[in-house]
Every structure is written in structure tokens, then in C-alpha cells.
Amino acid sequence: MTIQKPALLQLLPFSIPEAGDRLRAHFDVIEAWTSPDRETAISGRENDILAMTTSALTTTPAALIDRMPNLRAICSFGVGYDSIDVKHAQQKGIQVSNTPDILNDCVADIAFGLLLAAARRLGHGDRYVRDGLWGGDTAFPLGVRASGKKLGIVGLGRIGAAIARRASGFDMDVRYHNRNPRPDSSLVYEPSLRDLARWSDFLVIATVGGPSTRHMINKEVLEALGPKGIIVNIARGSVIDEAALVDALVAGRLGGAGLDVYEDEPRVPDALKALDNVVLVPHIASATAETRRAMAELVLKNVEAFATQGTVLTAVPPL
Numbered sequence: 494m495t496i497q498k499p500a501l502l503q504l505l506p507f508s509i510p511e512a513g514d515r516l517r518a519h520f521d522v523i524e525a526w527t528s529p530d531r532e533t534a535i536s537g538r539e540n541d542i543l544a545m546t547t548s549a550l551t552t553t554p555a556a557l558i559d560r561m562p563n564l565r566a567i568c569s570f571g572v573g574y575d576s577i578d579v580k581h582a583q584q585k586g587i588q589v590s591n592t593p594d595i596l597n598d599c600v601a602d603i604a605f606g607l608l609l610a611a612a613r614r615l616g617h618g619d620r621y622v623r624d625g626l627w628g629g630d631t632a633f634p635l636g637v638r639a640s641g642k643k644l645g646i647v648g649l650g651r652i653g654a655a656i657a658r659r660a661s662g663f664d665m666d667v668r669y670h671n672r673n674p675r676p677d678s679s680l681v682y683e684p685s686l687r688d689l690a691r692w693s694d695f696l697v698i699a700t701v702g703g704p705s706t707r708h709m710i711n712k713e714v715l716e717a718l719g720p721k722g723i724i725v726n727i728a729r730g731s732v733i734d735e736a737a738l739v740d741a742l743v744a745g746r747l748g749g750a751g752l753d754v755y756e757d758e759p760r761v762p763d764a765l766k767a768l769d770n771v772v773l774v775p776h777i778a779s780a781t782a783e784t785r786r787a788m789a790e791l792v793l794k795n796v797e798a799f800a801t802q803g804t805v806l807t808a809v810p811p812l
Contacts, residue, residue, distance in 0.1 A: 497521075500523055509786060519796070539562065542564055544796060545568070546570070547568075547577060549574060564585075566587065570789065571779075572593050573701065574809055580812040583812060592807065599778065599780075601658075604778070611751040612637045640664055641663070644693065646697050647698045649678060693718060695724075696722060697724075697727070698732050699728055710732055711737055712740075718747060719747070726751075730755040735755065742764075749771060791807065794806055
């Protein structure tokens with residue numbers, strides 16, 4: 494007699510070749526990413542679904558969660574979970590997991606890459622050479638030094654701490670802003686975000702996304718950073734008031750920016766694309782083969798732990 498497996502709703506594919514077999518070992522997998530839309534994929538299977546795989550960038554709202562009355566686990570690919578209604582899920586007794594720690598180093602690396610690229614105008618320099626301007630009448634502008642400068646970090650979590658460690662190799666003076674000071678850190682805590690921006694030469698955004706941090710980097714903070722300051726964002730696009738950022742850069746009230754994330758991805762304001770003091774990359778902070786494989790592996794391990802033990806390994810704390 495064939496035993497009916499519970500269903501798992503898979504909202505996105507995995508890069509690990511064996512992922513499908515590992516998921517199917519425990520679940521009847523509904524590959525929603527191959528269907529025209531979620532409604533089509535779920536239709537008629539709502540009561541069968543016990544688990545779901547999603548991602549930090551895949552919208553997982555309360556309305557979707559409520560479609561599946563027997564859902565008990567949501568396993569997400571990514572460290573952030575502002576795209577998932579975690580509080581609603583937890584209130585319904587649904588476990589939610591993410592993939593913390595694995596991507597810390599790669600995200601910190603890209604933060605410093607953006608910082609250096611913006612400071613030394615690397616993107617501009619690349620275009621300058623490709624366009625055949627080197628050796629012509631158009632002089633390439635001077636950049637600014639990064640070594641020995643003042644670095645402000647907004648959000649001293651795991652990734653923020655990794656960024657601070659890298660800053661020590663550049664002999665930078667580092668301060669940070671959090672909701673509360675970290676007793677385990679020897680870095681100087683700045684309770685005022687505006688004061689931190691005013692002090693900083695570079696301001697790196699590494700805080701969580703979501704409603705609690707939406708537009709915390711506003712016009713006042715950007716102007717405090719000033720015409721010589723450079724901002725780097727590897728957190729979420731929603732943390733910065735993008736319209737205010739564009740205005741400050743165009744008007745020369747902000748010195749430059751290195752951006753991995755945007756308010757309305759994948760749409761990026763044309764005004765940003767036109768600026769030579771801005772470096773733009775397509776949300777690739779964790780996009781290395783090693784890190785993406787490790788993230789996928791942890792999602793699969795969370796699914797397998799839930800299937801065999803009833804508990805995910807890296808549960809998001811109660812909100």
C-alpha cells in the first residue's frame with residue numbers, strides 16, 4: 494500500500510542538483526515556480542500542504558499563508574525575512590526558518606567592494622577606459638582615500654560586525670548605531686543616527702528591513718553625511734528614502750553611493766544610472782557559488798529536520 498506523503502509548496506528552484514530528490518524523500522513537492530501563478534499551483538491542494546520553501550525576496554504574505562490551513566513550517570532561503578509575514582505565521586503556530594551566518598562574509602565583502610568602488614570611482618574608471626577617453630582631452634577625476642577614514646555602520650548585527658572587522662584592515666575609525674548598544678562590542682556606540690552620519694566619511698547600512706526601518710535613512714541623515722560623504726547599502730532598499738537619496742546626489746549634497754539594493758527592485762531610478770559617483774549592482778551581496786550552495790543546503794536541512802523531528806534548525810525568534 495502506498496503511503497500518501499504530505500505536500501510541500503516550493504516557491505523557487507534550488508541550485509543544488511539533488512535538491513528535488515531530497516525534498517521528494519519526505520514530501521509530495523508542488524513546484525509552484527513552474528506554474529503560471531501560485532493560485533494555479535495551490536488550487537485543490539490547500540489542505541495537503543504541510544511545509545513551504547520560500548526566499549527573502551519572495552513575497553509570502555498572510556493571505557498566502559492562510560490559504561494552507563495545515564501549514565506548519567516555512568523554510569526561507571536568505572537571512573532577511575521582511576518579505577514574509579513571520580509574526581502572522583508564528584501566531585498560527587507555524588515555524589519559520591532562515592539561513593543566518595552563512596552569507597555574512599560575502600555580504601561584508603561586497604559592502605567593502607562598493608565602498609572602495611564608490612570612493613575610488615572604479616565603475617566610472619571602467620567606463621572611461623572602455624569609452625576610449627583615456628589619453629584624450631577628458632581628465633579622469635580624483636577619487637577619495639578609504640584608508641584611515643571614519644566608518645559608520647547602521648546595524649551592528651552579524652554582517653555589521655563582519656564589516657567592522659574588515660575596516661580594521663584599512664585602519665578605519667569605526668562607530669555604529671543600533672537600537673541599543675552591544676555590550677559585547679568595544680566599538681563606539683552612537684545613539685543618534687544623524688550624529689553618526691555627521692561624524693562619518695562612509696556610512697554603511699547593514700540593518701534589517703521591514704516597517705521598523707523603512708526610510709530611517711532620510712533627507713536629514715543624508716544631509717548630515719554631507720557632500721563629501723559616501724553611503725553604502727547592502728541591507729534593504731526600503732531602509733533609504735530613495736527619492737531623497739536621488740535628490741541629494743543630483744544636487745551635490747551627498748558625495749557618492751554604492752548600492753546593492755533598491756526600493757522597487759529590479760527597477761532603478763534613471764537618475765542614479767546617470768551619475769558617475771554612484772556604483773550600482775543587482776542585489777548580488779550573497780551571490781557567490783559557495784554561499785548560494787551553502788544557503789540552499791541549510792534550507793534543505795531545515796526541511797529535513799522538520800520532516801523527521803518536527804522542528805526546524807534555524808528558527809526565526811518570536812516577533
